[in-house]
Amino acid sequence: MDNLKAELLRGLWYVATVGSEVKPGRTIAKKLMGEPVMIGRDARGRVFALTDICPHRGIPLSYGTFDGDTVQCCYHGWRFDTAGTCTEIPSTHEYQTIDLSRINCGAYACREQQGLIWIYFPENGEKPEDGRQPEPPMLPDFGVDDAPKIAIMQPFVCSVDHAALGLMDPTHAAFVHTSWWFKKNATRLRAKVKEFAPSELGWAMVRHKLPPQNIAYRWLLGDNVTTEIIYRLPGLRIEHIKGDKHSVVGLTTITPVSEDETEVRQIFWATMPWVAPFKPLIRHLMNVFLGQDRRVVIQQREGLVYNPKLMLINDADTQGRWWMQLKREWAASGEAKRPFENPVKAKTLRWMS
Ligand code: FES
Ligand SMILES: [Fe+2]
Incomplete structure (x- = not known):
């Protein structure tokens, strides 16, 4: 890389x-x-x-x-x-x-x-x-004419690979996404165990119940709130949270501007009709959150210009490894004119975050 x-x-x-x-x-x-x-x-x-x-x-x-x-x-x-x-x-x-x-x-x-x-x-x-992807993907639960409630974009001065690695990295949040309203600092990490499985052009964190401490979701979406997170080429993260009453889809997209610049978007759809008055606040919080990711890639670049040898460790960076494997397989299968074979195997991943 x-x-x-x-x-x-x-x-x-x-x-x-x-x-x-x-x-x-x-x-x-x-x-x-x-x-x-x-x-x-x-x-x-x-x-x-x-x-x-x-x-x-x-x-x-x-x-x-x-x-x-x-x-x-x-x-x-x-x-x-x-x-x-x-x-x-x-x-x-x-x-x-x-x-x-x-x-x-x-x-x-x-x-x-x-x-x-x-x-x-x-x-x-x-x-x-x-070609091998005849149509763009459709997001679940929403129709072809359903526009998102909110969409933001920030330009990232980094390659699509570093944007992707940051996007699918479950352990940076405790250090990067800290604020008085979200998480103060990284002193109370919890053990996480999640099931992963291959899915179209990528993998999924298999649908699971949200832990009971996420009371806000129950209040917003009804009982039995579950979530599934899909990652797929060419750089999409689709989080689908649904409860008995409502559902929300959060999409993060990373689109290459060039080999070393990327546009990152966060977009969400919701079935709740009453989101409108909260849009300015939600948009602000989304920009703060994405801005934190943007800040670290700007800082990271100060080191990357010296071309250091980097590490991907188990299990925290396993998804980052999958991303690089998927990319290699997409390029190799295209060159050899053979069908794409998803290299991801079902796996349980464990980390602290
Ligand atoms: S008409 Fe476009 S350059 Fe001449
Ligand atoms: Fe992040």
Whole structure:
């Protein structure tokens, strides 16, 4: 593992942003997977994603204008539809013929579901339906049009691997996520024993009852509160907590901006209708929590630039090992053109946290 850069896996759907970030008739420009991407929403509300480079002379198309139907480059006014096909070259004289259908700026497969905009980054230019992950995953208990209650994003100056290792690391919380309202310090660690099993493109902390001290969950969700946490490629953590009355899904996504920069999102859906008045407070607490993770990766980088040899220990870092194994297997099976074989085996993990 390179300490500063991560290998970026292709042939997978990535969360590019949340739907509410892209208004009808508007576009946004981003770098994702080391590539310039323009994401837009047409006048009918459909999302699309184009390579943000004009094929004429290379200026980003996002400097141009979008009329809800076509994007016009700011330099010589070439127009492209939302599939990336050129529809107009203003300089064309009536005595010239140019086959516009052969000019394309490049488009990404793009889907909006459950309030998330997913973009597919192909392995060899293949369409998602011909690849190994035809559709982005659906979150449990919520419909395709159910938008999240709250979503936050923070840019992390670290590779997707260090973001992932932090995300699936069960023992840093007692040291990093300390505050007067959550945990004061790491003096009272509890013994944890959890069952893990392989699941699609990753593994799951098997569904289990929340311990009785989590009274707040019972009050919010009803009796018999259980939780399951799924980790899967290309960097998703899905926590599904449900009780007799309500359920909540918390999604954390890590999307590579480049080999050494990452966007981390925390998003949650809830079946309770009364969340609205608490949104500012919840959003603030989520930002504090994620900011603590962000602070440690900034500090960690001060050491990583010296390229030290790092350790992953049992059982605290077993999930970190699984992440690296999953990545290697995804890359190796893609190269060998064979089916992906999940390397994770069912296991009980024990740690103090
Ligand atoms: S560079 Fe875009 S139209 Fe010329
Ligand atoms: Fe954390």
